[in-house]
Amino acid sequence: MDEPQAWIPTDPRSRPSHDQVVAGLKGVDEGGPELVQLLTPEGERVPDERFDRYAADITAEDLCSLYRDLVLVRRADREGNSLQRQGELGLWVPLLGQEAAQVGSGRALAPEDMCFPSYREHGVAWCRGVDPTELLGIFRGTDHGTWDPVATRFHPYTIVIGNQCLNAAGYAMGQRFESRVGDRDTGEATICYFGDGATSQGDVHEGFVWAAAYDAPLVFFCQNNQWAISVPLDRQTRVPLYQRARGYGFPGVRVDGNDVLACLAVTRWALDECRTGNGPVLIEAFTYRMDSHTTSDDATRYRLADEVELWKLKDPIERVRVHLARRHGVGADFFDAVEAEADELGERMRAFCRAMPQPGPERMFSEVYADASPTVDRQREEYLAYHASFADGEG
Amino acid sequence: MPTTMARALNDGLRAAMERDPKVLIMGEDVGRLGGVFRITDGLQKDFGEQRVLDTPLSESGIIGAAVGLAVRGFRPVCEIQFDGFVFPGYDQIVSQLAKLRYRTQGRVPVPVVVRIPYGGGIGAVEHHSESPESLFAHVAGLKVVTCSTPADAHWMIQQAIVSDDPVIFFEPKRRYWEKGEVDAGSDLASAYPLHASRVVRPGSTLTLATYGPMVKTCLDAAGAAAEEGHELEVIDLRSLSPLDLGPVEDSVRRTGRLVVVSEAPSESSVTSEVAARIQQECFFSLEAPVLRVTGFDTPYPPSRLEDEYLPDLDRVLDAVDRSLAW
Numbered sequence: 001m002d003e004p005q006a007w008i009p010t011d012p013r014s015r016p017s018h019d020q021v022v023a024g025l026k027g028v029d030e031g032g033p034e035l036v037q038l039l040t041p042e043g044e045r046v047p048d049e050r051f052d053r054y055a056a057d058i059t060a061e062d063l064c065s066l067y068r069d070l071v072l073v074r075r076a077d078r079e080g081n082s083l084q085r086q087g088e089l090g091l092w093v094p095l096l097g098q099e100a101a102q103v104g105s106g107r108a109l110a111p112e113d114m115c116f117p118s119y120r121e122h123g124v125a126w127c128r129g130v131d132p133t134e135l136l137g138i139f140r141g142t143d144h145g146t147w148d149p150v151a152t153r154f155h156p157y158t159i160v161i162g163n164q165c166l167n168a169a170g171y172a173m174g175q176r177f178e179s180r181v182g183d184r185d186t187g188e189a190t191i192c193y194f195g196d197g198a199t200s201q202g203d204v205h206e207g208f209v210w211a212a213a214y215d216a217p218l219v220f221f222c223q224n225n226q227w228a229i230s231v232p233l234d235r236q237t238r239v240p241l242y243q244r245a246r247g248y249g250f251p252g253v254r255v256d257g258n259d260v261l262a263c264l265a266v267t268r269w270a271l272d273e274c275r276t277g278n279g280p281v282l283i284e285a286f287t288y289r290m291d292s293h294t295t296s297d298d299a300t301r302y303r304l305a306d307e308v309e310l311w312k313l314k315d316p317i318e319r320v321r322v323h324l325a326r327r328h329g330v331g332a333d334f335f336d337a338v339e340a341e342a343d344e345l346g347e348r349m350r351a352f353c354r355a356m357p358q359p360g361p362e363r364m365f366s367e368v369y370a371d372a373s374p375t376v377d378r379q380r381e382e383y384l385a386y387h388a389s390f391a392d393g394e395g
Numbered sequence: 396m397p398t399t400m401a402r403a404l405n406d407g408l409r410a411a412m413e414r415d416p417k418v419l420i421m422g423e424d425v426g427r428l429g430g431v432f433r434i435t436d437g438l439q440k441d442f443g444e445q446r447v448l449d450t451p452l453s454e455s456g457i458i459g460a461a462v463g464l465a466v467r468g469f470r471p472v473c474e475i476q477f478d479g480f481v482f483p484g485y486d487q488i489v490s491q492l493a494k495l496r497y498r499t500q501g502r503v504p505v506p507v508v509v510r511i512p513y514g515g516g517i518g519a520v521e522h523h524s525e526s527p528e529s530l531f532a533h534v535a536g537l538k539v540v541t542c543s544t545p546a547d548a549h550w551m552i553q554q555a556i557v558s559d560d561p562v563i564f565f566e567p568k569r570r571y572w573e574k575g576e577v578d579a580g581s582d583l584a585s586a587y588p589l590h591a592s593r594v595v596r597p598g599s600t601l602t603l604a605t606y607g608p609m610v611k612t613c614l615d616a617a618g619a620a621a622e623e624g625h626e627l628e629v630i631d632l633r634s635l636s637p638l639d640l641g642p643v644e645d646s647v648r649r650t651g652r653l654v655v656v657s658e659a660p661s662e663s664s665v666t667s668e669v670a671a672r673i674q675q676e677c678f679f680s681l682e683a684p685v686l687r688v689t690g691f692d693t694p695y696p697p698s699r700l701e702d703e704y705l706p707d708l709d710r711v712l713d714a715v716d717r718s719l720a721w
Contacts, residue, residue, distance in 0.1 A: 116463075144498040155466070156498050160490040166456055167491060170463020170471075177445050177469075202483070206456040213451050367501040368535055370559035371590075375637045376535075 025234045027226035027307045031286040032240065036266055037256040041314045043322030045261075054265035054272075060328040066260050067320045068338050069103045073123040074317060075342035076132035079349045080122070080139065084295040088353050089139040093120050097258070097290030100316030101223050103127060104263025105191065105285070108271055112153065114175070114190040116168035119157040120223075121193050128154040132345070133352040142359050161198045165207030165220065168192035172216035172279070181217045187275025189217040191267070197228025199244070200236045208248040208280075217274035219267065220245075220282045223257060225289035230302040242284035250280050257287025258316040288314070361387060397574035403545035404434045404566065406579060407552040408472065412442055415470060418556060421448040422457055422474030422510075431476055432512055432571055454484035458509065462491045465505045472556060478513040479522025479695075485530075492561045493536030504559045508552070513541075514608045514658050515690075515705050516569035518698045525695050526659035528607075531563045532636040532668070539636040540589060541565035543610035545575040547633065550586035558589065565635075567608035590634040592642050598628035601715055602646040604669055605656040606632040609706060613656055616711040627715065635665050643669065644676050651682035652718045656706055661689040683721035686714045 031037075036051055077095050084092040095102065098120070106127025109115060117124055122135055130147040137143035138157060145156050158164035172190040175181060180188040198204050199222065211218045222241055226233055237244070245252025251273075255266040263285060270281040288311040292299040299308075324330035365380035398406075412418045420435055420442075426449035429436030439447035450457055454475060461471035475481045481488075488509065495505045515524035532539045538560050542548040548566070555562040587593065595610065596617050603613045610631045617627040628646050632638065647653050653673055655666040670685040688706045696704050 114467075143500070149466075149499055149503055156495070156503070158491070160486065163459065163487060163491055166459025166487065167463040167466065169456075170460030170465075171467045172463070173460060174464045174467030174469055178467075203455055203459060203487070206451070206453045206459065209451050209453060210456050210460050367499075368497050369538070370496065370501070370504055371538075373637050374639070 025237070025240065027232060027288065027303070028310060031254060031256060034242075035254050035256055035286060036262050037259050038262040038265060039259045039319050039323055041258070041319050043319045043326060045323065045327065048262075048265075051262065051265040051269060054268040055261050058261065058264070060324065060330070063261070063320065063324055063328070064330060064334060066103060066107065066264070067317070067324060068341070069107065069123075069126060070099045070260060070317045070320060071338050071342050072345055073099050073103060073126050075346055076126065076349065077122055079346045080132070080136070081291070081295060083136070083350065083353050084139065089136065090141050091139050092295045093139070094291035094294070095120050095122050097288045097311065097316070098223055098225060099123050100260035101257035101263050101285035101287050104260040105221050105267040105283070108264050108267035109191060110271075112188050113271065114153045114155070114168075114171055114188070116155045116164040116171070116190065116192040117157055118161070118164060118193050118195060118198070119159050120195070121157070124193060125154060128152045130154050132349055136349070136353050137356065140353065140356055142356055162194060162201030162203035162207075165192050165194060165198070165204045166210065168218055169207045169210040169214075169216055172211060172218035172274075173214045175217050176214060181275065181277050181279075184272055184276050187217065187277075189219060189271045189274035189279065191219040191221055191271070193221050193223065195228065196222065196224040196226065196233050196236055196241060197231065198222075199241055208245075208282075211280035212248045212250055215277065216280055217277070218280040219270040219274055220280060221267070222282065222284045223287055224284050225287050227289050227293070227299070227303065229293040229297060240284070242282060245282035250282065252282040252284065254284045254286055257285030258314045258319070260316060260320060398545045398577045399572050399574050400542070400545045400548045400566070401432060401434055401571040403549035403577050404552055405436055405438070406577070407549040408435060408438060409441075411472070411553050411556040412438065412446065415556075417468060418470045418472060419446050419448065419464065420472050420474070421450050421461060423450060423452055423476050425449060425474050430474060432568065434510070434566075434571075435474065454480055454482075455487050458484035458487035458492060458507075461507045462487060462495065462505055465507050466495075466503055470506050470556060472508045472510060475509060475511045477523045478511055478525040478527055481509075481511055481527065488531070488537070488563070489534050493534050496560070497536055505561050506556075506559045507561045508555045508564050509561070510552075510564045510566060512568035512571075513565045514567050514569060515695060515698075515701045516608065518701070520698070521695070524698070524701065526657070526690065528563075528565050528635055529659055529664040532665050537561055537563055537636060538590070538634070539563045539565070540634050541567065541607040542633070543567065543570065543607055543631050545573075546577045547587075549577045549579060550583065551589055551633070553583050554586060554589040557583070565607060570608055570611065573611070590637055590639055592630055592632045592634065592639040594628060594642055594646065595631045596627070596629040598626035599650060600625040601627050601652040601654065601718055602643065602650045603627050603629045603654050603656060603711070603715075604632060604643050605629070606635060606665075607658070609656045609658060612706060612708060613711060616708045616715070619708060619712060620715060625715065625719070632665075632669070638665075638668065638672070640669065640672055640676070643673060647673055647677045648680045651680055653681070653685045654688060654711065654714045654718055655685065656688045656711055658690045658705055660692045661687055662692050664689070683718045686718050688714045
C-alpha cells in the first residue's frame with residue numbers, strides 16, 4: 001500500500017479536503033513516513049539509520065530495566081486511578097498508554113538536566129527519582145506536590161496549560177548564560193513536557209520563539225495523545241505538530257510515543273544537540289491517551305471504542321515484553337518478579353495514601369511570602385484564635 | 396544635586412547590578428535603546444547583552460522566562476513597556492510568579508521584579524495611561540509598591556530587587572522627569588523600609604492617603620488648603636500590598652477625617668481597601684465618612700479628556716471641603 005501523502009500548505013488558500021490524508025492528524029492514523037520507530041508493536045527491532053546509534057549501547061539488561069519502569073509506572077498510575085474511585089483521592093490524571101513516551105524520554109535525562117512537566121508526567125517523575133507517593137497529595141488535596149524540585153531537578157506540576165514552556169525556556173537560557181552548554185559530556189539541558197492541546201496556547205508559541213532566539217538548550221517534548229479532553233488534534237492544527245518546528249528554525253522529529261527504545265534514542269539525540277549548543281529541538285511523541293482525560297472525564301462521550309481498540313494493539317509495554325522473551329530469552333521469572341514488585345508498589349501507595357494526615361489550618365498561611373506579610377500574619381492569627389475559641393468551649 | 400526619577404531609577408538599577416551578578420534586566424527595547432523612557436539607558440553598554448536583554452516582543456515571554464531564570468538562581472528585573480501591555484503577561488504573573496513559592500512551600504523562591512510605568516497625564520493613545528495596580532494588589536503572593544519621588548525610586552527599586560518575593564514595581568511615568576534630592580551616599584540597609592507608608596506632610600485637620608503620581612497632587616492640594624487655614628496631613632502609602640495602614644490609622648485618630656486619592660477606578664480597588672480598613676479600625680474616631688477621589692469606573696478616556704478623568708488639586712479640595720462640612 002502506498003504511504004499516505006502529507007498535505008503541504010504551499011498555497012495559502014488551500015485546506016486539506018476530506019479525502020486528503022494528513023498523516024497523524026487523526027487518532028486512527030498511522031504516524032506517517034517520518035515516524036521514528038525502533039521496536040514495532042509486534043516486538044521486532046527495526047533499523048533506523050539516523051537514530052540507531054543512540055540505542056546501540058542498550059543491552060538486554062537495560063531493556064529489562066526499561067520494561068520494569070514501564071510496568072511500575074503503569075501500576076502506579078492504575079493505583080492512583082483506583083484510589084480516586086475508592087474516594088481516597090479527589091482526582092487522578094491517568095497516563096495509561098503514555099508510559100513509553102515518559103519513561104523513554106525520562107531515562108534519557110542526566111541528573112543535572114532540568115525537567116519541566118505538565119501534570120500527567122507521573123512516569124517522568126518516576127525517572128527523576130520522585131516517588132509516586134509524593135504525587136498523591138496533589139490529588140488528595142493535602143499539598144501541591146511534596147518533592148524537592150531543586151534536588152530532583154523536576155519542577156512542580158504546572159496545571160495552567162503551556163505556562164511551563166516559557167518557564168523552561170527561561171531556565172534553559174540560564175544554563176546558557178552560565179556557560180553550561182557546548183560540551184556533549186559536561187553540558188546541561190532542559191526538557192519541557194506538554195500535550196497536543198497545549199500547542200494552541202500562546203505560551204508554547206512564545207516558548208518556541210524565546211528558546212530559538214537565545215539558542216536555549218531546551219528539548220520541547222510534546223506528547224501528542226490525540227485528544228485535548230474531548231477535542232481531537234485536527235482542531236488544534238493543520239499540519240503534523242513536529243513540522244511546526246521548522247517555522248521556528250529548529251528541528252522537529254516525530255517518534256513513536258509507544259516505543260520506549262525510540263523515545264529513549266530520539267531524546268538522547270535531542271539532549272545531545274542541546275548540550276552541544278544546537279538547541280532547541282522539538283520532539284512529537286505520537287501516542288494515545290488510553291483512559292479519560294482525568295477521573296472526572298468520560299471519554300466514551302466523544303470518541304469511538306474502535307479507536308481505542310486500534311491503539312491497544314500498539315501497547316507500549318507488550319511490545320517490550322514480546323521482544324525480551326523472543327529475542328533475548330527472558331523468562332517468566334523476570335516478568336513475575338516485576339509483577340510482584342508492582343504489587344508491592346501498589347500496596348505501598350495505598351497504605352501511604354490512607355495514612356496521609358489532614359493538614360492543619362496554619363498550613364493555609366505558610367510560605368505565601370518570603371518576607372513577613374502583615375496581612376497574612378494577621379489573618380492567620382485571627383483565624384487560629386477563632387479555631388481556638390471552639391476548643392475552649394468544649395473544654 | 397537634584398535628580399530626575401528616571402535618573403534615580405537608572406542609578407538604582409546600576410547599583411543593584413553591581414551588587415549582585417545574578418541581577419538581569421530584561422524587556423522590550425531596554426538594551427541598545429535604553430527603554431522607551433530611557434530608564435535602562437547605558438546599562439547594556441556597561442553590563443553586556445547577557446545581563447541586559449533586549450527580548451522578543453512578548454510580555455508573557457518576559458514574565459515566563461523570568462520565572463524560569465529565577466528558578467535557575469537569577470534575579471530578573473523585567474520592564475513592561477506600558478501599563479496596558481502587561482496583560483499578556485498577567486497569566487504568568489498570577490499563575491506562576493505569584494504561586495510558585497507557595498506551591499513548593501518555600502523551596503522555589505521567585506525573586507522577580509516587574510517594573511511597570513503607569514498612570515496618565517502624558518497625552519498618550521489607548522493602553523498607555525492605565526492604573527492597574529489593584530489587579531495585582533488583589534493577588535496573594537505578589538508584593539506591589541509604587542514610588543513618588545526620585546529618592547524613593549532610587550532605594551525602593553534596589554530593595555525590591557533584593558527581596559526574595561516577586562515585586563510589581565509601579566513607576567508614575569508622568570513624574571519621571573520631575574526632580575528631587577537623592578542621597579545616594581547612604582546605604583541600602585538604612586533606607587526607609589520598602590513596605591512602610593510615610594507621612595510626607597504633617598497636619599491636623601484632615602488626612603489625605605495617596606500614592607504614586609497623586610502624592611504630588613495631594614501635596615499641592617495641602618499647600619493650597621493651608622492658605623485657607625486647613626492643615627492636611629498627607630501620607631504616601633508606597634506599598635500597596637501589603638498595605639501599611641498604621642500611620643494612616645494614627646493620623647485619622649487625630650484628624651477624624653480621611654480622603655483617599657488615586658488615579659485608578661474606584662470599585663474594588665486599593666482605595667476601597669483603605670476605606671474599608673480605616674472604618675473598621677478607626678470607627679469611633681471618624682467625624683465624617685471616608686471619601687475617595689479617583690479615576691472613574693470607565694476605560695481610560697481619549698487623552699483630550701484625561702484632565703477630566705484624572706483627580707487634580709480642585710477635585711481633591713472639593714472632597715476635603717465635603718468632608719469638613721459633614
